[in-house]
Amino acid sequence: MTDIRGATAIVGVGTTEQGQFPGLSANEIAVDAIELALADAGLEKSDVDGLITCQNLRSHIGTDEQIGLLAGLNPKYSATLDYGTGNFSLHLAVMAITCGLAETIVLCYGTNQRSAKVDFGVAVGGAANFGTVAGLVHVAGPAAMAFKRHQHLYGTTEEQLGWVSVAQREWAQRNPLAIFRKELTIDDYLASPYLVEPLRRPDLTMISDGGAAIVVTSAAKAADRPKAPVYVLGMAEQTALRGDQNPDNLLRPWLGDVASRLWSGSGLGPQDVDLLYIQDATSVWVLQMLEWYGFCKPGEAGPFLAEGHTRPGGSLPVNTNGGQLAESYMWGWLHLCEAVRQLRGECGDRQVATNGKAPEIAVDCSSHDFLKGAASILSTHR
Secondary structure, eight states, X not given: OOOOTTTEEXXXXXXXXXXXXXXXXXXXXXXXXXXHHHHHHTOOGGGOOEEEEEOOTTSSOSOHHHHHHHHTXXXXXXXXXXXXXXXXHHHHHHHHHXXXXXXXXXXXXXXXXXXXXXXXXXXXXXXXXXXXXXXOOSTHHHHHHHHHHHHHHHOOOHHHHHHHHHHHHHHHTTOTTOSOOSOOOHHHHHHSOEEETTEEGGGBOOOOBEEEEEEEEEHHHHTTSSSOOEEEEEEEEXXXXXXGGSTTGGGOTTHHHHHHHHHHHHTOOGGGOSEEEEOOSBHHHHHHHHHHTTSSOTTOHHHHHHTTTTSTXXXXXXXXXXXXXXXXXXXXXXHHHHHHHHHTTOOGGGOXXXXXXXXXXXXXXXXXXXXXXXXXXXXXXX
């Protein structure tokens, strides 16, 4: 197996404004993000020899052929991922660079899903057809069932789950990019009506327009960039394509396989992590991943959250950008951009400090609902 530790680095990130931008196509927004990321990296388009794009949900928008033409890029390597959340696209870039297909790759995602009023009312997971028959026509349904299962097994309370949303809103209040910046107390959360019991509006992501891009290059080329490179120290993935044939699939135990390979392949563990980012289509995913990645024992994430560990000033800062619950729904791309900025010490009022210094190790965890998961370890040190 190829040792990827420190072989590649993120040298630039770019994020557009988030919200609603009628009149702009998803591809135009993606190209805007590319230009921002290249400027951050101190690179020109001529320096790029790879392009990885992320196709929009249930569309043929966002392909490498479309964005390459619009951006004026003609790289020797390009690809499009159908579900290319930040981690999956990053992993493909690392693989392409380490096997010599390219040296400097720009990754991008742009969407106008809010302005275009994209319908997210579809069943998810390997048993989507059966889910539709049962009325589970949105991720909120199976996520609510997953939390009910956690409650049954461990006695987790709705108030404990609410601290996911409250903590991320506290982080978002320090982030000018975030859409939801109004204060949310635990009392506010509990007073909110159910959308899909026991989940409330703050438990579910905010659909928005926006773009993000990341520049990844080889370690050799990263050394002379104007900003500190952020190296990829480890990565792992796992599918769950059998859907509900997998035991206890609501709890997504296969995420534990991603975690075990991530830690064993990198020589690091949960105790080494300064920052944690969890792609949070629902708050339930945060609860689950805290446990499957070893930051809590099974059943202990609820009390861990209620004790304030993930809040500003807590022992394990989680989703310091506000996450998808408060910043913006961008398939986890903004989590990676935030991780890079935190590691470079660029986050102003929300900057996390460890003994007065910028953090050194960040982990980003993502999942495609009940279908697959991925994670990456990032650091300013190789």
